[in-house]
Amino acid sequence: MTALRALDSANLNGGQKLAVKYFTVALALLGVQITFGLLAAVQFVMPDFLFGVVDFSIKRMVHINAMIVWMVFGFIGSVYWMLEEEAGAPTVGLKLGNIIFYVFTAAVLVVVAVYLLVQTGPGEIETQWFITEGREYTEAPRWADIGIVVCLLTFFYNVAATFSKGKVTGIGGVLLLDLVALAGIYTLGMFYTTNLTMDQYWWWWVIHMWVEATWEVMVGCMMAYGLMKVLGTSRKIVTTWLYLEVFMMFGSGILGIGHHYFWIGTPQYWLSIGGFFSALEPLPLVAMVVHAVYDAGVHKSRNNNHPAMGWLIAHAFGNFFGAGVFGFIHTLPQINLYTHGTQWSASHGHFAFYGAYATIIIAFFYIALQKWRGDVWMSGNLFGGWKWKWSMVLLNVGMLGMIMGMLVAGFAQSQIERAIGGATWTAFFAAQEHPWFVQGMHWRLAFGTMFAAGYALLVWDLLTIGKRETRPVQSHDDAALEAK
Amino acid sequence: MAANDNELWWASETFWKKTTIWTTAVMFLVLVGLTLDTMSQIQVGGKRVPAYSAINHRIDYKMDESRHAQVPVIGIEEPLFGKKLTEQEAEALVDHGKLTMHAKNCMDCHTILGNGAYYAPDLTKAWLDPYWGSRGVREELMVAFIKDPTDKIHNSLGRRMPNLGVTDTEAHAVVAYLKWMSTIDTNGFPNNFKPIDQEN
Numbered sequence: 001m002t003a004l005r006a007l008d009s010a011n012l013n014g015g016q017k018l019a020v021k022y023f024t025v026a027l028a029l030l031g032v033q034i035t036f037g038l039l040a041a042v043q044f045v046m047p048d049f050l051f052g053v054v055d056f057s058i059k060r061m062v063h064i065n066a067m068i069v070w071m072v073f074g075f076i077g078s079v080y081w082m083l084e085e086e087a088g089a090p091t092v093g094l095k096l097g098n099i100i101f102y103v104f105t106a107a108v109l110v111v112v113a114v115y116l117l118v119q120t121g122p123g124e125i126e127t128q129w130f131i132t133e134g135r136e137y138t139e140a141p142r143w144a145d146i147g148i149v150v151c152l153l154t155f156f157y158n159v160a161a162t163f164s165k166g167k168v169t170g171i172g173g174v175l176l177l178d179l180v181a182l183a184g185i186y187t188l189g190m191f192y193t194t195n196l197t198m199d200q201y202w203w204w205w206v207i208h209m210w211v212e213a214t215w216e217v218m219v220g221c222m223m224a225y226g227l228m229k230v231l232g233t234s235r236k237i238v239t240t241w242l243y244l245e246v247f248m249m250f251g252s253g254i255l256g257i258g259h260h261y262f263w264i265g266t267p268q269y270w271l272s273i274g275g276f277f278s279a280l281e282p283l284p285l286v287a288m289v290v291h292a293v294y295d296a297g298v299h300k301s302r303n304n305n306h307p308a309m310g311w312l313i314a315h316a317f318g319n320f321f322g323a324g325v326f327g328f329i330h331t332l333p334q335i336n337l338y339t340h341g342t343q344w345s346a347s348h349g350h351f352a353f354y355g356a357y358a359t360i361i362i363a364f365f366y367i368a369l370q371k372w373r374g375d376v377w378m379s380g381n382l383f384g385g386w387k388w389k390w391s392m393v394l395l396n397v398g399m400l401g402m403i404m405g406m407l408v409a410g411f412a413q414s415q416i417e418r419a420i421g422g423a424t425w426t427a428f429f430a431a432q433e434h435p436w437f438v439q440g441m442h443w444r445l446a447f448g449t450m451f452a453a454g455y456a457l458l459v460w461d462l463l464t465i466g467k468r469e470t471r472p473v474q475s476h477d478d479a480a481l482e483a484k
Numbered sequence: 485m486a487a488n489d490n491e492l493w494w495a496s497e498t499f500w501k502k503t504t505i506w507t508t509a510v511m512f513l514v515l516v517g518l519t520l521d522t523m524s525q526i527q528v529g530g531k532r533v534p535a536y537s538a539i540n541h542r543i544d545y546k547m548d549e550s551r552h553a554q555v556p557v558i559g560i561e562e563p564l565f566g567k568k569l570t571e572q573e574a575e576a577l578v579d580h581g582k583l584t585m586h587a588k589n590c591m592d593c594h595t596i597l598g599n600g601a602y603y604a605p606d607l608t609k610a611w612l613d614p615y616w617g618s619r620g621v622r623e624e625l626m627v628a629f630i631k632d633p634t635d636k637i638h639n640s641l642g643r644r645m646p647n648l649g650v651t652d653t654e655a656h657a658v659v660a661y662l663k664w665m666s667t668i669d670t671n672g673f674p675n676n677f678k679p680i681d682q683e684n
Contacts, residue, residue: 044603047643052634055646056603057592123584123654134586136600170497192586194579197526197533197668200597201519236497243500247507254511255518263608263673264597265532267525271671273518337675341598341606423674425615428605429639 005373005466012372015083015091015162018098020372022077023365025105027459029070030358032112034452036063041448044441058119061132061139062112067353068137069108074361075218076155079175081368082225083159089166093158100154107147111140128192135199137207138189145190152183170239171221174246178217185209197265204260211353212281212323213253219315219360220245223288226312226363230303232476233295241291248284256281262333263340271333278331282324292316304474305370305378307388307465311363314396318355326351326403338418343410343440351403365462370473377471384468387461394454401447409440534667536574539564543666545612545679553672564660565623574660581661584654593645596665598673604645611659611666612679619682623659630655 009017040059043049050059083091091097114131121127128134129142140148156179163172189206193199224238258274292313296303303309326348330339339345366388370378382388413431421427431437493499529535534556542562548555563569569577585591591600594607605613616622629636631652633645650658 047641051644052646055593057589057601060592060601060603061589120589120648121587122651123580123587123657125583127583127587131587132589134589134591136591139589139592170501192583194536194575194582195526195528195533196582196597196665198523200599201522201526240495240497240500243497243504247500247504250504250508250511254508254515257515261522263670264599265526265668265670266522267532268671269518270522337673340673341595341600341602343602346602418674419676422676422678423606423609424677425605425610425613429641429643432643433639433641 005376005469007369007372008374009372011374013084013090014094015080015158016368016371018091018094018101019077019081020368021098021101022073022080023368025108026070026073026077026361027365027462029066029073029108031455031459033063033066033070034448034455036060036066038445038448038452041441041445045445054116055119058115062115064137065112065115065139071215071353071357071361073104074357074364075215075222077368078222078361078364079155079159079179079218081364082171082222083162084166086169086172086225087162087166089162091158092161092165093154096154097158100151104147104151107144111144114141115139125192135189135203138203142190145186149183149186149190152179152186156180156183169235170242171224174217174242175221178214178221182210182214182218185214200264201261201266204257204264208257208260209254212256213250215357216249216253216284216319216323217246219319219356220249220284220288222360222364223292223312223315226308226360226367227292227295229367230305230309230312231295231299231301232303233299237295238291241287245284245287245291248280248287252277252280252283259331259333259336262336275332279328281331282320282328285320285324289316289320299476302476303379304476305366306380306382306385307378307392307461308363308366308370310388310392311359311366314392315356315359315363318351318359320355322348322351322353322355322403338414339410342413342418343406343437344414345410347403347406347410350399350406354399362458366465369462369465373466373469375473376466377469377473378466379474382465382469384461384464387457388465391454391457391461394450394457396454398447398449398451398454402444402451405440405443405447407440408443409437412436412440532669534558534664535571536578536664537569537571538667539574539578539660539663540568542682543611543663544682545609545666545677551672554675554677555669555672556667558667564663565656574664577657577660578664580654581657581659581664584650584658585661588648588650597668597670603643606674607662607665608668608670608674609666609677609679611663612677614678614680616680619680622680626659626662627652627655630658 012020036059039050040056040063043056043059118131121131131141132139133141159179160176163176185206188202220242224242227233227238228235255273256278258270259278261270261274293316330336330344330348370376412434416434417423417427417431421430526533538558540561540563542559544557544559545554546557593601593604595602596607598606598608616625630650632647634647638644
């Protein structure tokens with residue numbers, strides 16, 4: 001064995017070779033997301049920053065679109081990562097999967113180039129086809145929508161064909177159901193109508209059913225696999241928990257969509273239905289925390305990949321607090337009337353997407369790197385182990401600081417603009433000019449910079465972790481693992 | 485640890501698998517049912533989402549005591565830009581306005597029915613906003629602002645709207661769309677909104 005552990009794709013199975021490609025692009029796009037987030041944060045403090053060159057709307061669009069795409073790439077990568085191990089068969093149609101990866105990546109580059117260089121178009125339907133659809137989160141032009149569905153279907157073919165060739169595990173079954181929903185739901189947003197209420201009704205089907213239902217189930221599957229891999233938890237336990245979580249997630253989340261139907265022109269019964277079911281949405285997230293913490297305790301946290309375990313625990317808590325608690329605090333219509341569309345939403349959005357999704361994808365980056373470097377040691381006294389710890393601290397503290405900055409701004413906004421001012425133009429700016437709001441935006445920028453530093457360190461760590469380790473991976477209680 | 489799991493129904497894999505499948509199916513069916521009902525209630529021309537020709541009338545936003553919420557009120561005839569439109573003409577104009585707002589990506593600064601980005605004011609009731617002075621000058625002020633907003637007064641922060649190259653026709657259409665948007669019954673959102681004085 002050489003002193004340096006090279007990244008060697010001979011250590012990976014076919015699906016995993018494709019997975020690390022997706023992971024690489026995902027990590028790069030996370031950098032794009034952070035860059036444009038910072039630019040937008042600067043503009044909140046210095047309004048003329050890049051004004052007329054790359055306006056706020058463009059910065060913000062690239063910020064949130066880069067997020068969706070890097071997370072989707074992270075999920076796809078994670079599924080390819082576990083596919084062959086779960087199914088017990090080599091990936092079917094891998095060549096096609098590889099082609100789709102390059103097509104997908106190229107399409108993303110074209111879409112972003114058009115966003116930045118063309119930016120807007122005339123008020124015609126063609127603009128939606130070729131420049132932007134102009135709807136938050138689904139800004140991608142229609143041709144790209146179709147492309148995304150084609151890519152997701154090819155991905156689904158790879159997954160479904162591989163599972164049917166091998167065996168369908170519990171995780172596999174849930175994944176298949178989830179991917180059908182994921183691709184199917186996306187198509188529901190692919191139409192234009194003048195009726196704004198109708199437009200937003202179906203638009204929420206896409207956004208909500210992705211982010212608060214199918215993505216949550218996806219990370220449930222990833223957590224199940226991650227705990228087996230990193231802690232050595234038994235398959236029976238993770239599968240049972242996975243069903244329990246999916247039961248609670250779909251049980252609350254499907255009708256929880258009603259919390260988006262309070263104020264868009266939809267009937268009044270959505271106030272009760274949305275309020276009730278979305279209030280239940282944190283429950284599965286509590287279950288996920290209990291599961292992860294319980295398993296970690298049972299195994300006395302004897303895990304073989306400290307960075308991955310750290311990020312899995314960060315995910316469990318981030319999902320619970322960010323998506324669960326921060327969602328719950330303003331999901332009841334009585335409160336939401338004053339918080340909807342304020343910095344509360346931004347605060348919750350950052351906490352939820354980061355806590356629920358960014359964290360667990362980063363955990364998978366570490367799981368992948370461990371194997372990519374030939375099952376290298378990633379336990380205590382890891383060579384250069386300060387890097388993953390400090391990047392985790394900077395990212396987590398940076399994110400919490402941003403969340404708190406926006407929340408304080410949101411408090412001011414819901415009082416001054418909404419409760420007192422009634423959301424007029426003058427009331428909006430009265431809140432935006434208030435020192436509490438302004439300070440919140442400064443804190444957000446400061447902690448955003450810290451977050452960016454954490455990202456830089458994360459990239460450095462991912463490029464180097466395990467490189468100088470000579471020790472092989474630490475085994476779990478291996479005998480016990482095999483017996484299960 | 486997992487020795488007697490098989491004896492406990494609540495810890496059994498099959499029990500939770502079945503529960504999951506049934507719950508998901510039932511919830512999905514309920515959602516489909518509610519969606520069908522909602523579709524029938526949010527057709528244009530209904531009570532909640534008025535016909536596009538509502539832009540021929542004065543729109544107000546008043547407290548409904550029975551609902552304890554402000555609701556849009558379609559009042560006396562008051563055609564937009566002084567020209568009464570047929571239903572088809574109104575629809576075409578509103579449609580052009582909506583397409584323009586998609587094309588200029590308005591939603592990544594503003595919120596529309598509360599959804600979008602948080603850099604600029606909510607547009608749900610923009611048509612009724614006292615910022616536009618008085619009933620007599622509002623339409624033309626809005627058109628002029630949308631066409632070339634950059635050097636006009638916004639706020640004391642220095643935050644401004646960029647010139648998005650909106651044509652004169654598009655700007656008129658956007659105002660029509662905003663007027664129609666203000667007629668949608670949003671269950672009292674935004675609350676405590678004080679509309680522009682339209683009485684004289």
